[in-house]
Amino acid sequence: MGDTREDPFDGIPDDPTADLNRSEQTLSVRVERRTYDKPVTVIEGFDPDATDLKELASELKRAVGAGGTVDDGTVEVQGDHEERVRDLLGDRGFAID
Numbered sequence: 624m625g626d627t628r629e630d631p632f633d634g635i636p637d638d639p640t641a642d643l644n645r646s647e648q649t650l651s652v653r654v655e656r657r658t659y660d661k662p663v664t665v666i667e668g669f670d671p672d673a674t675d676l677k678e679l680a681s682e683l684k685r686a687v688g689a690g691g692t693v694d695d696g697t698v699e700v701q702g703d704h705e706e707r708v709r710d711l712l713g714d715r716g717f718a719i720d
Contacts, residue, residue, distance in 0.1 A: 647670075647718075648668060648669060648670050648673065648674070648717060648718065649668055649718045649719070649720050650666055650667065650668040650669065650712060650717050650718065650719050650720070651665075651666070651667050651668050651719075651720055652664065652665070652666050652705055652708055652709050652712070652719060653665055653705065654703050654705050661701070662701075662702055662703040663699050663700070663701060663702070664691075664699070664700040664701075664702065664703060664704045664705055664708050665697055665698075665699050666683075666697060666698040666699075666700075666708060666712070667696065667697040667698075668720075669696060669697075669698075671696055676693045676696070676698060677693055679698065679715075680692070680693045680698045680700075682711075683698065683700055683708060683711060683712075684700055686707070686711055687700060687702070687704045687707050687708065687711075689701045689702045689704065
């Protein structure tokens with residue numbers, strides 16, 4: 624018979640300093656108007672070595688139900704989602720200016 628006990632370390636991140644790295648980054652969130660006056664929420668100030676921008680962008684886009692992209696160290700989400708993105712990033716441990 625196999626061991627049915629749960630792993631006490633299950634759910635602990637592989638990198639215990641990940642939250643510390645996030646809190647040391649101060650991000651800027653703003654809304655820009657682009658072609659045809661369409662709003663785009665822009666998030667910048669990431670440490671590219673400490674954050675998987677593609678994964679974070681996917682999580683943000685999924686949470687707000689919008690498209691977007693990662694471009695030159697910034698995350699862009701289509702639409703005016705400034706307040707919601709600030710809340711989501713704060714929940715993930717990032718400091719927002």
